[in-house]
Amino acid sequence: MNTVILIGRLTRDPESSTAGGYARCRFTLAVERPYTNQQGDREADFIDIVTWRQLAEVCGKHLAKGRLVAVRGRLQVRSYETEDGSRRRVAEVVAEDVRFLDKPRDRQGESEQPSTADLGEIDDDEVPF
Amino acid sequence: MNTVILIGRLTRDPESSTAGGYARCRFTLAVERPYTNQQGDREADFIDIVTWRQLAEVCGKHLAKGRLVAVRGRLQVRSYETEDGSRRRVAEVVAEDVRFLDKPRDRQGESEQPSTADLGEIDDDEVPF
Amino acid sequence: MNTVILIGRLTRDPESSTAGGYARCRFTLAVERPYTNQQGDREADFIDIVTWRQLAEVCGKHLAKGRLVAVRGRLQVRSYETEDGSRRRVAEVVAEDVRFLDKPRDRQGESEQPSTADLGEIDDDEVPF
Amino acid sequence: MNTVILIGRLTRDPESSTAGGYARCRFTLAVERPYTNQQGDREADFIDIVTWRQLAEVCGKHLAKGRLVAVRGRLQVRSYETEDGSRRRVAEVVAEDVRFLDKPRDRQGESEQPSTADLGEIDDDEVPF
DNA sequence: TTTT
DNA sequence: TTTT
Numbered sequence: 001m002n003t004v005i006l007i008g009r010l011t012r013d014p015e016s017s018t019a020g021g022y023a024r025c026r027f028t029l030a031v032e033r034p035y036t037n038q039q040g041d042r043e044a045d046f047i048d049i050v051t052w053r054q055l056a057e058v059c060g061k062h063l064a065k066g067r068l069v070a071v072r073g074r075l076q077v078r079s080y081e082t083e084d085g086s087r088r089r090v091a092e093v094v095a096e097d098v099r100f101l102d103k104p105r106d107r108q109g110e111s112e113q114p115s116t117a118d119l120g121e122i123d124d125d126e127v128p129f
Numbered sequence: 130m131n132t133v134i135l136i137g138r139l140t141r142d143p144e145s146s147t148a149g150g151y152a153r154c155r156f157t158l159a160v161e162r163p164y165t166n167q168q169g170d171r172e173a174d175f176i177d178i179v180t181w182r183q184l185a186e187v188c189g190k191h192l193a194k195g196r197l198v199a200v201r202g203r204l205q206v207r208s209y210e211t212e213d214g215s216r217r218r219v220a221e222v223v224a225e226d227v228r229f230l231d232k233p234r235d236r237q238g239e240s241e242q243p244s245t246a247d248l249g250e251i252d253d254d255e256v257p258f
Numbered sequence: 259m260n261t262v263i264l265i266g267r268l269t270r271d272p273e274s275s276t277a278g279g280y281a282r283c284r285f286t287l288a289v290e291r292p293y294t295n296q297q298g299d300r301e302a303d304f305i306d307i308v309t310w311r312q313l314a315e316v317c318g319k320h321l322a323k324g325r326l327v328a329v330r331g332r333l334q335v336r337s338y339e340t341e342d343g344s345r346r347r348v349a350e351v352v353a354e355d356v357r358f359l360d361k362p363r364d365r366q367g368e369s370e371q372p373s374t375a376d377l378g379e380i381d382d383d384e385v386p387f
Numbered sequence: 388m389n390t391v392i393l394i395g396r397l398t399r400d401p402e403s404s405t406a407g408g409y410a411r412c413r414f415t416l417a418v419e420r421p422y423t424n425q426q427g428d429r430e431a432d433f434i435d436i437v438t439w440r441q442l443a444e445v446c447g448k449h450l451a452k453g454r455l456v457a458v459r460g461r462l463q464v465r466s467y468e469t470e471d472g473s474r475r476r477v478a479e480v481v482a483e484d485v486r487f488l489d490k491p492r493d494r495q496g497e498s499e500q501p502s503t504a505d506l507g508e509i510d511d512d513e514v515p516f
Numbered sequence: 517t518t519t520t
Numbered sequence: 521t522t523t524t
Contacts (some may be wrong), residue, residue, distance in 0.1 A: 001134060001135065001136040001160075001199070001392070001459060001484070001486055002134075002135055002136075002137075002162075002174065003133070003134045003135075003390065003392060003459055004132070004133045004134075004204060005130060005131075005132045005133075005263050005388070005390060006130065006131055006132075006204070006361070007130035007131075007328055008131075008355065008523070009523035009524060010522095010523065011521085011522040011523050012521085012522070012523085028521095028522070028523090029523080030522065030523035030524085031130075031131050031204075031523090032523090032524090033131075033203075033205075034131075034203075036354075044205055044522085044523070045131065045204065045205055045206045046521090046522060046523085047204060047220075049207060049231075065521090065522095065523075066523060066524070068359070068523090068524080069470045070130070070265055070328065070388045072388060072390060074162075074163075075133060075135070075160075075174065075176060075204060075220075075222075076162075076174055077174045077175055077176060077220070083132045088217075089220075091176075091204075091206070091218075093204075097292075097388070099265065099388050101265070101326070101359050101360075102359075102360070103220030130263070130330060130355070130357055132261065132263060133328055134261060134392050136288050136457055136488070156498065163484075197488070199259045199260070199394055199457065201259060201261055216521090226259070226421075228259055228394065229486050230394070230455070230489075231488075231489070259392060259393065259394040259418075259457070260392075260393055260418045260420075260421075260432065261392045261393075261394075261395075262390070262391045262393070262462060263388060263389075263390045263391075264388065264389055264390075265388040265389075266389075266519070267519035267520060268518095268519065269518040269519050270519085272493030278435070286517095286518070286519090287519080288389075288518065288519035288520085289389045289462075289519090290519090290520090291389075291461075291463075292389075292461075301424075302518085302519070303462065303463055303464045304461060304464055304517090304518060304519090305391065305464060305478075306445060319517090320520080323518095323519075324519060324520070325519090326520080328388070332420075332421075333393070333418075333432065333462060333478075333480075334420075334432055335432045335433055335434060335478070346475075347478075349434075349464070349476075351462075372490075377520085379518070386511060474517090
């Protein structure tokens, strides 16, 4: 049993690629901690998410920096060797489900004056909560 | 929202210490993946757990290498600088609840011939599921 | 171990009361199912939530019909006897954490023309995600 | 988002059947509450679980009264009309994953003197945690 | 009885 | 390196 559920905002636009023949989409979530620190401000955990296949396609198409999402997945720890021979570990959440919790804004670097029509075509409402 | 639930076995005995005036107990869980790899064997994720205060005391007293536990907690990512100035990240689960799912064995390096009396005193049944 | 995590919208305004000397707040969430039915529309589960103490006060003050929230809690099943002597069971989620996922609208039956000042006083932003 | 994770013991043997052309298996879990009541004893919630298809077959074959399992699923509330025309609601967890957390005992009403061979054939170890 |  |  290995289940992770997170709600947070994307720290930057997602990165889409292909790996092993499957669509893959990666992004990082800023997940706020439940308490404030001694300086009185709320810290966040920056958690790497990876999605595959159809879910990767939906995420790559609709997500963008700042969007609020809920993720359910599995915590995975990968181990690898660096160039100088030392071992490093990477922790990431392999998403099994992603819900979009806010309305899309215009995507960075796409259109300067996004129209309702453009937003209609992106049609984030196909994948509402 | 940041919730992690894991079931797995301790890879070694837990490490108890004190930090910031609070009892702390650390251990690593081997959490089996839901599928088998191409060689047909089941891999595992090795996930670091940290517990604090009373929960740390209970874990330090009753847990041991090989024990099966369920953990509910929060996925935390800490960032630190190495001696040579590079940045590293550490992911760990801060446990809010730990359930013991099997009966205790004798603890490594304690007694060669543990008696039922000894086990009775340890009394893991105080903290049954 | 008994953990439930839900995201959904309140089907009506929450009900605040006092029980056993503690503040209590009840509401029902409409939680959409992951799939659509044979008629092609998405059904929902209507799940009763109960909160206590400080969390009840925050929920009673800030929540309203239609608001989107995330709830983490425990699934509880209570059994009771009806007037005619038959046994009934009630399932509800006892919330341990509630996150508000959207901006407040004006509350039903409060002010016909809510002003930004009024919203400022309610100050839902004290309890943002 | 609708995720439930439970650990508990079966209150009786599971019931296997077929519904809508699919294998279905139902059982009830006794899930202990985290606290003790005023009489000092630990109560439990009795939560109905339903599984479908291959998972139903595995559960029907290997589970029995008293077995300790972990369930991940979705909380579903069904509404129905009674003979006298009143409305009732039923809450149950639709399991997506079930893990067996202890070794099988001999099943009620099967063999008086189960042998290791019999247990070997049941081979619960195919589905270990 | 149900939310968007 | 980080989101609102």
